[in-house]
Amino acid sequence: MMQETADRKWFDDLVLELRLRQVHGSAIGDAVASARELLGDTGQRAEDAFGPARDYAAALDLPAAPAHHWVRTALWPALLGLLAFLLFNQAVMAWVRSETMLISPAQLALLALPVVLIAFLPLYLTAVIRRLWVLACLAAVCAAAGLLSAIVAPTEQADAWLAIEPLPWVVGTAVVMVALSVRNTVISRRPGQDDDIADPLSAAEATGGVGAKVGVVIANWLFPLFALAMLGLARTLS
Amino acid sequence: MDVSSSPPQPPDGAEWPSDWLRATLGFFALRALQAGPSYGYAIISELEQHGFGVIKGGTLYPLLTRYETAGLVSTEWKAGVNGPGRKYFALTPLGRTELSRLSADWLRFTHLSTHYLDPERQTKESTT
Numbered sequence: 001m002m003q004e005t006a007d008r009k010w011f012d013d014l015v016l017e018l019r020l021r022q023v024h025g026s027a028i029g030d031a032v033a034s035a036r037e038l039l040g041d042t043g044q045r046a047e048d049a050f051g052p053a054r055d056y057a058a059a060l061d062l063p064a065a066p067a068h069h070w071v072r073t074a075l076w077p078a079l080l081g082l083l084a085f086l087l088f089n090q091a092v093m094a095w096v097r098s099e100t101m102l103i104s105p106a107q108l109a110l111l112a113l114p115v116v117l118i119a120f121l122p123l124y125l126t127a128v129i130r131r132l133w134v135l136a137c138l139a140a141v142c143a144a145a146g147l148l149s150a151i152v153a154p155t156e157q158a159d160a161w162l163a164i165e166p167l168p169w170v171v172g173t174a175v176v177m178v179a180l181s182v183r184n185t186v187i188s189r190r191p192g193q194d195d196d197i198a199d200p201l202s203a204a205e206a207t208g209g210v211g212a213k214v215g216v217v218i219a220n221w222l223f224p225l226f227a228l229a230m231l232g233l234a235r236t237l238s
Numbered sequence: 239m240d241v242s243s244s245p246p247q248p249p250d251g252a253e254w255p256s257d258w259l260r261a262t263l264g265f266f267a268l269r270a271l272q273a274g275p276s277y278g279y280a281i282i283s284e285l286e287q288h289g290f291g292v293i294k295g296g297t298l299y300p301l302l303t304r305y306e307t308a309g310l311v312s313t314e315w316k317a318g319v320n321g322p323g324r325k326y327f328a329l330t331p332l333g334r335t336e337l338s339r340l341s342a343d344w345l346r347f348t349h350l351s352t353h354y355l356d357p358e359r360q361t362k363e364s365t366t
Contacts, residue, residue: 035295
């Protein structure tokens with residue numbers, strides 16, 4: 001039982017390390033299946049047979065995608081979605097209350113903070129994934145920035161740096177969020193475009209199944225879903 | 239590749255120096271595939287039977303992966319009849335050529351080393 005748990009942890013670590021190295025899902029599936037095959041033959045513990053997962057992943061030296069491929073294909077669209085979502089949140093409350101959207105410099109800086117933190121994610125992604133407290137700090141800073149931006153939002157036009165009509169921003173950011181979700185959904189449904197870990201023998205997705213597919217769809221539509229929730233909340237509060 | 243007599247063992251039941259194995263394991267692994275396609279555990283067993291000690295999966299698989307990338311071996315997954323599926327490694331024509339080249343080079347090197355280390359030759363040298 002302890003061996004199973006230790007081996008499961010080792011395989012989780014191996015997959016994580018190979019993902020961090022931008023190795024394609026099919027190659028990860030192959031490496032995992034090869035390791036399982038040998039452990040099945042020898043009865044050894046994964047750590048005893050292959051050493052630490054991080055060292056083994058490095059030693060395999062599997063072909064990887066270009067270093068910043070995911071930044072262009074995943075991070076920048078996600079960042080644009082986040083920016084649209086944050087702006088939508090600022091505009092929707094003013095629109096529901098039929099007020100002008102008022103923005104102060106402090107508010108704008110606080111809104112920009114999560115965007116900047118996410119934009120620089122490639123520089124510290126490994127630390128975020130390997131150390132849970134770094135991820136917790138990142139989430140806390142982003143949440144605090146969002147909360148503070150609501151607190152420092154000007155209530156009087158005289159205190160505002162910008163006073164703008166909210167409807168175009170509500171519509172524009174909603175269009176951006178929906179367009180990005182449609183794009184992500186189309187890409188994720190395109191054959192051969194997925195990067196799921198596949199069993200080399202059955203060619204079936206080891207992490208696939210209906211649950212995983214639903215999870216991908218929900219992830220693709222996360223910002224529009226949250227935006228709808230914010231719209232509902234704004235209408236309730238107004 | 240049956241062993242007709244027991245292979246030479248390291249002195250005092252110790253293992254061969256890891257540096258020696260590091261230098262030779264590559265073409266030993268290719269040699270283990272000379273008779274035909276084989277899988278990880280069978281390759282490890284083959285090398286163990288021939289007196290090279292137990293090679294860890296963490297050493298063998300990265301080596302075979304590098305050889306696959308270099309085109310020296312090809313791989314194929316085959317479903318097991320009663321057991322698990324296995325990944326079979328096979329020598330490619332390039333791998334066979336490389337094995338022949340490395341084997342010939344190694345034999346020349348060991349001949350040279352043996353000649354250099356020969357105690358009789360050393361004695362002759364010291365007396366002249």
